[in-house]
Amino acid sequence: NAGVMQNPRHLVRRRGQEARLRCSPMKGHSHVYWYRQLPEEGLKFMVYLQKENIIDESGMPKERFSAEFPKEGPSILRIQQVVRGDSAAYFCASSPGTGDLYEQYFGPGTRLTVT
Amino acid sequence: AQSVTQLGSHVSVSEGALVLLRCNYSSSVPPYLFWYVQYPNQGLQLLLKYTTGATLVKGINGFEAEFKKSETSFHLTKPSAHMSDAAEYFCAVRRNQGGKLIFGQGTELSVKP
Numbered sequence: 001n002a003g004v005m006q007n008p009r010h011l012v013r014r015r016g017q018e019a020r021l022r023c024s025p026m027k028g029h030s031h032v033y034w035y036r037q038l039p040e041e042g043l044k045f046m047v048y049l050q051k052e053n054i055i056d057e058s059g060m061p062k063e064r065f066s067a068e069f070p071k072e073g074p075s076i077l078r079i080q081q082v083v084r085g086d087s088a089a090y091f092c093a094s095s096p097g098t099g100d101l102y103e104q105y106f107g108p109g110t111r112l113t114v115t
Numbered sequence: 116a117q118s119v120t121q122l123g124s125h126v127s128v129s130e131g132a133l134v135l136l137r138c139n140y141s142s143s144v145p146p147y148l149f150w151y152v153q154y155p156n157q158g159l160q161l162l163l164k165y166t167t168g169a170t171l172v173k174g175i176n177g178f179e180a181e182f183k184k185s186e187t188s189f190h191l192t193k194p195s196a197h198m199s200d201a202a203e204y205f206c207a208v209r210r211n212q213g214g215k216l217i218f219g220q221g222t223e224l225s226v227k228p
Binding site: 031042045048095104105107108109111 | 149151156157158159160161164205214215216217218219220221
């Protein structure tokens with residue numbers, strides 16, 4: 001069973017461009033979480049999605065950021081008009097459920113650099 | 116609201132010495148607690164977790180942690196450090212429903228030969 005896949009692993013964008021980060025959950029997992037790790041900081045929750053639904057977006061910036069998890073295909077985190085402050089590592093995690101026994105499995109992350 | 120505090124952003128130990136990484140949490144409901152390890156330029160790997168039951172939890176690579184409700188702590192220990200333990204360690208808390216993890220700031224562990 002392959003782990004959580006994220007691509008690209010490294011992404012460089014100029015200010016004002018769009019960034020698209022992809023996350024393929026583990027097989028059989030229908031829950032996806034996105035976290036952001038700013039330099040010298042811990043991980044901060046951004047959004048939690050199930051197939052075709054956003055369950056919790058309490059950590060998402062109100063502007064420029066959006067996320068989706070379509071019925072088919074990977075989850076996408078989209079950042080429009082990137083700014084230097086968006087430079088960070090973005091991690092995706094997946095889980096088969098949210099019950100007591102379920103844990104989140106993390107991908108290797110996408111490191112976004114905005115120049 | 117839940118929060119996690121990791122005392123010490125950087126801990127340095129000698130190879131073979133005891134490793135102790137501190138984590139305190141605040142939660143209005145009984146929490147689920149986790150320790151993750153992150154090696155440079157990699158994702159997070161689960162070391163161990165506490166959900167219910169036995170308060171002393173054993174994890175991978177010889178690590179263990181004890182849930183102490185009275186102290187609201189979940190400190191991570193390992194009797195004898197190896198060079199390969201050098202990494203960043205994150206403590207996290209999760210409510211029993213809802214799914215999202217709330218992380219501490221992380222503790223970078225260095226192991227000296």
